[in-house]
Amino acid sequence: MVVAPVKRLFLAVMLPLAQQHALAARLDASFSDAPMPGRKVRPDQWHITLRFVGEVTPYQQDRLLFALSEPDKLNGGAFSVSLDGLGAFPEPRLASVLWAGVDAGSSELTALSGEITHRLEDIGLAPEDRPFVAHVTLSHLRPRLDVWGWVEKVPAFQVRWTANHVALVESVLEATGPRYVVVDEISL
Numbered sequence: 001m002v003v004a005p006v007k008r009l010f011l012a013v014m015l016p017l018a019q020q021h022a023l024a025a026r027l028d029a030s031f032s033d034a035p036m037p038g039r040k041v042r043p044d045q046w047h048i049t050l051r052f053v054g055e056v057t058p059y060q061q062d063r064l065l066f067a068l069s070e071p072d073k074l075n076g077g078a079f080s081v082s083l084d085g086l087g088a089f090p091e092p093r094l095a096s097v098l099w100a101g102v103d104a105g106s107s108e109l110t111a112l113s114g115e116i117t118h119r120l121e122d123i124g125l126a127p128e129d130r131p132f133v134a135h136v137t138l139s140h141l142r143p144r145l146d147v148w149g150w151v152e153k154v155p156a157f158q159v160r161w162t163a164n165h166v167a168l169v170e171s172v173l174e175a176t177g178p179r180y181v182v183v184d185e186i187s188l
Contacts, residue, residue: 006055007183008171009064011116012047013081013109013163014182015136020046023083023100023159027138030154037147038098038139045180046136048081048102050113050166051120052128060125061183065168067119068186078164078188081105083136085156092148096141102134105163109134112166112188140177164188 015023020043027036056064084103088095102109113132121127141147168184 006057007061008055008173009053009061009183010049010169010171011051011053011068012049012167012169013165014167014169015043015046015048015159016161019083019159019161020044023136023157026157026159027154031150034150036098036139037145037150038141039177040139041137046138047167047169047180048109048134048136050109050132051116053120053125056125060123061168063123064120064125065184065186067123068116068166070119076188078162079105079108080160081109081163082158082160084158086138086151086154087135088147088151089133092151093146094144095147096144097137098139098141098147098150099135099137100159102136103158104160106134108163116166 023046024043053064081102082104083100085101087099087101089097089099110132113134117127165185165187167182168186170181170183171178172181
């Protein structure tokens with residue numbers, strides 16, 4: 001019997017190349033005297049996770065794509081997104097993740113995440129156990145660290161783009177950490 005390979009998947013809005021460069025430049029300027037703490041996520045891997053899916057078979061992946069490609073567009077179409085400022089999970093004084101927050105587009109991303117979750121539940125994929133918070137992970141902090149100084153230090157910035165598709169992304173585990181590979185896109 002042949003066992004179908006499973007993939008570890010999530011759905012996300014990826015940052016376009018120009019916005020990756022803009023955010024990286026802003027962060028480099030802000031952290032020029034003291035580097036950003038933790039294990040940094042490479043700019044080409046930056047994204048806003050809408051829904052973690054987990055391990056799925058090729059059959060489940062096909063069902064997922066079919067469910068998300070129904071005639072009615074997800075969330076009513078493309079929308080503007082902008083990033084502005086830093087934050088941390090679970091909180092800046094004892095952080096495990098340093099992130100860039102979403103300003104414009106937060107309500108649209110929340111609605112899109114909810115619609116995706118609803119459609120995936122309809123095909124039998126269980127919901128996530130964490131509430132959705134729109135953000136871009138910049139760094140993972142192990143052990144946890146007080147990053148309040150870094151969060152305060154970075155002045156307000158605006159990195160804007162139009163989200164016009166959702167990426168189905170595979171998380172490939174490597175020795176240096178996960179690498180994210182876009183395997184498909186769903187138009188908004």
